[in-house]
Amino acid sequence: MTPTAVDVLVVGGGATGAAAAYDLARRGVRVLLVEQSDLSTGTSGRYHGLLHSGGRYAVGDPGTAAECITENRILRHIAPFAIEDTGGLFVATPDDPADHPARWVDACRAAGIDIDALTPAQARAQEPALTPHITAAYRVPDAACDSFDLVHGFVEAMRALCAHSTLCGDLLAYHRVIRLVTNDNSVVGAEVENVRTGDRQVIHAACVLNAAGPWAGMVAGLSGITVKVKLDRGTMVAMNTRWVNTIINRLRPADDGDIIVPVGTVAVLGTTSVTTNRPGDHHVENWEVSKILGEADAVIPGIRQGRALRAWAGVRPLYEPPDIDHGDTSGHGVQRRFAVIDHRVRDQLGGLVTVVGGKLTTCRLMAEEAVNVVCDQLGVDTPCTTAAEPLPLPAFRQQYHRLDHRLRKLEHGQLPGQLICECELVTRPQIEAAIAGYGDHPVALDDLRRDLRLGMGPCQSGFCSVRAAGILHEVKEHSNLKVTRALKDFVDERFRGVKPLLWGHQLRQLYLDELIYRRTLGLDRLIAPTPEERLDS
Ligand SMILES: Cc1cc2nc3c(=O)[nH]c(=O)nc-3n(C[C@H](O)[C@H](O)[C@H](O)COP(=O)(O)OP(=O)(O)OC[C@H]3O[C@@H](n4cnc5c(N)ncnc54)[C@H](O)[C@@H]3O)c2cc1C
Structure with a gap:
């Protein structure tokens, strides 16, 4: 049951x-977290994977560098399950x-x-893969951080706290805030829409905290103010090893192209910086892929010829107070400090607070x-205690995934059980257990990908996707059409990430995948295209 009234x-x-x-839950406040999609599907699920030591910002943005190193130590302490301690090197050529x-x-x-x-x-x-032409090298305490594990870790910890008290603390996924409800000069709640059913409801709240990342300006705009x-x-580009x-x-x-992050079984190369006006702008341009591979090749000779698996993009929600003009129009030059805007003070509108900017590394501090x-x-005057106590290990999460763990x-x-995904060694019992973990909630193939x-x-x-779709069909007893639609959505999204990388092995692979799904299974013909798809084609 969704509560109709919460504190925040x-x-x-x-x-x-x-x-x-x-x-908020730790401070004893009744809270509801509303997300228009699934957890971590905004910028947090599309980031580079680096728990910053602060080294990247030390010269240009010392405040952020100091915040990063402090939070780096705290996140290692409270969320070790999400972090692989790779260490980091800064190298000059x-x-x-x-x-x-x-x-x-x-x-x-x-710093x-x-x-x-x-x-x-x-x-x-x-x-040993580094170029022999290094002119300087330093070791720093960088690490790789799995944002899905971290975000799920926070949410499960919130739920666990509330399960043992009379507090309410829950997540409302696949619900979008479409209106902020105001009364006199205060926000007193929000109208949310279930993006799957279209149902709408008003949730009353003494305060709304706008943490909508790149969408924060749009959410603030629902009350007529400007952020x-x-x-x-x-x-970013993921290589296959x-x-x-x-x-x-x-x-x-x-x-551009300064950083290589080994994450799980892959290396993620990136990134670029292009101004956009759409929070959901995830398109990738060819020059970006070439630039990223070229820059990485200067540090790791030969990587450009390696097999690139996938390219994707995310949108940084950067914030600059209106009075700052640093002259550099690229995102690399913009400070990564975050802002907390108390709209009661700035806009004489109570009940609304916005937090924007920053880094994933500094999310706890933000x-x-x-x-x-x-x-x-x-x-409420209860102090913050999130820096001190480790989060419980989230239920369905393992220590960071390493292919060799599963191979062993x-x-x-x-x-045991049938092997469904040969590349990542995912078995049928693992898929069935993951589906069962969602209880009565809907499960998409993309949820299984993240899990x-x-x-x-x-x-x-x-x-693997056609096999996993079959299991979903059996376990959830979805209709054929529903499962075929889920399969098509999943396959389309996977193919989208491969299209900027069409050369060598990945070109051969995509052609094979197209033959399987479009020609042999006729996936496109099984489903009537939506009006948007008709327009696209
Ligand atoms: C290319 C790239 C690389 C990066 N690399 C790093 C890195 O290596 N290390 C690092 O520390 N940081 C990195 N960052 C920065 C970091 O990813 C972001 O600062 C951070 O993820 C922002 O998190 P957030 O929760 O503020 O925003 P988001 O993760 O975008 O979350 C906002 C959420 O709000 C939801 N939402 C929006 N509107 C509504 C609505 N109306 N109703 C309900 N829900 C709504 C969205 O669906 C979204 O899930 C990178 C960013 C980019 C783009």
């Missing part, structure tokens, strides 16, 4: 909103400004970031500061 309604199930909902390393070293020390100087030979001993969010699209086991950063002023303002409006289990007979990495390997769902 948090808009946005990304890292910031989830951390804020958890923080002969093409990079020669005076930058010295300035960077001073800036890191000032409190622990750095160790390595000789080029030591750096290459640690990461200017600078939308900055960035592209890790290439390195340490995060590699280019030691130069922030630019939540803390936003919740402080919310609590001030509510008259498979070889020792500990992974199990189904379809994320080299064939990009070529062989």
